[in-house]
Amino acid sequence: MRPQIVLFGDSITEQSFRSGSWGASLADTYSRKADVLVRGYGGYNTRWALFLLHHLFPIECSPTILIVLITPPPIDEEGRKQYAKSVYGDKAMELPERTNEMAGVYARQCVELAKDLGICSIDIWYKMQETEGWQKKFLSDGLHLTPEGNAVVYQEVVRVFNDAQLSAEEMPYDFPHHSKIDGKNPEKAFKQQCV
Template sequence: MRGQIVLFGDSITEQSFRQGGWGAALANTYARKADVVLRGYAGYNTKWALFLLHHIFPLDSVKPPIATTIFFGANDASLSGKTSERFHVPIEDYKKILRKIVLHLKECSSTMQIVLITPPPFCEEGRHKYLKSLLGESAPELSERTNEVTGQYARACVETAKEMGVLSVDLWSKMQETDGWQKKFLIDGLHLTQEGNGVVYQEVIKLFNEAGLSADNTPLDFPNHSEIDAKNPEGTFQQKCF
């Protein structure tokens, strides 16, 4: 009946249905028009996400998604040799895997709109404060990520999107255009505030609109109540749904 918009990513996707979340906002925008399907996996990097790909996007699906957002990189960009080393994926591997994911989705459907989203910027100070509030004195002194390295992954993500001819949101750059992005958009140096979620929503919806997927142009699955002939609803539904 309706198309599906799949949100595939890490914790920033998994948390996108929290209060003010970008996923919930998309679901609200596309209510009665498309289903927004949450496939966010906290802590996952692209290497691990690759194991889920064929499960979430089976090649033999009779109804592949009309659009998919791919939002990984925040974990891949963890530094090697630090506390979060296990999440680290070398940048060349990150690019290779993004390519694999895009190729797989293109194989699923030649009409699917594919949007790569870069990791958001990272704030070392915000992250350290958060970890200290959580772990006290045992919080690591050295940051497990840096904004500079995360930026390298963001550029790799945008480059890959260009190479592959798919859409991208450069969230890392976009957020840093706003003064005070560190606290305005990030809760704990890494995850998004409601305002940060708002940026993701705005950027994604802008791309969807440009790609001809705007909610305004997507038909309702069933008649608007104002179209229903109250004296002969059978007539309306026979005409519109069968």
Template sequence: MVCPQFVLFGDSITEQSFRPGGWGSALADSYSRKADVVLRGYGGYNTRWALFLLDKIFPLQSSKPPLVVTVFFGANDAALLGRSNERQHVPLLEYKENLHRIITHLKNCSDSMLVVLITPPPVDENGRSQYARATYGESAVELPERTNETAGTYAKSCIQVAIESGVPVIDLWSKMQETVGWQQKYLSDGLHLTPEGNALVFEELLKILSERGLNFVDMPDDFPHHSIIDDKDSQKSFQGRK
């Protein structure tokens, strides 16, 4: 039996998700022998650059497209013009259009594919400034390259795209800020996730998967558990498995 694929498509927050305590590694562990979790995260990428990857990662002619794809972009698109990371900036309307193009492409790959959008997380501007000084010294730019207000605007646009496209969305920007002290609890450098932040993404994603009948408890194993293999006639236990 060939396991279905879950592809995690996004920027550095996705790329880092297979690190210890990451939401991707938690997903791979939970769906062991149920689904193959494939990491396609690209640090520093915005939705404009992500469009160039679609045909390469998700070819339309694939005979076995992914069952689930998470699309997690926006943290870089929301970088501010005139600041240190302005080359990553994508205007808000273009960001929305790019998300629509990504979703359309994925739906053209498979009309049964579950596409899950994830909004950019909130930004702890003080945490970003502290990270910049620790990394680049006191000469680091004082003005943050991202603000929480701008991240929230992109998050709201991501939600709008999800509604317009009829796909589920994890509103990470709002969900994290429901917790007092979210800045230190969920963010390691004002932007990227702590183990607790990763756990929140995993929990929210698991809710959506479960609602769509894809809870790992209910999905079949690829091959039989060792305890049910007939040691007298092992071949019988593998009949019908492809």
């Protein structure tokens, strides 16, 4: 069975399969080696993340699964206000909004939880803020990722996969390359692949 990379998350994860985004880039990198699937659950909800982690992927029952927690990105509060005003007009000021401070609290909790459970984590919240001008460089509406922001997430995910010996370059193809298939005896190439 072909390995699977399953991306669980909110709207940032759901958007990861847009052209040039981090999920689409993973699918391209692992093409013919692993299936990359997205399962978004919407919203910015710690309870959902914990439910998924504890009930869908109990660590003690799944030693062959690599679980990686990715923190939320930082929040460009001014960018969020501008976006909300462009969408909701004057009602935008009445809407509750996320803050970078609270995103940081959530990010630290993700990293600590990963340490407690002995699983990998990627602190995108911290990583992105290392770059000057991160607000506009990495975030399109103060929250969702630009192509540059998607590149940061992709690079960090690939780094963790490589560290876990899951490098796409080292994984076998699930089917032989077409140049290895003899049109008169195609079974031979497939038998070699299975050995």
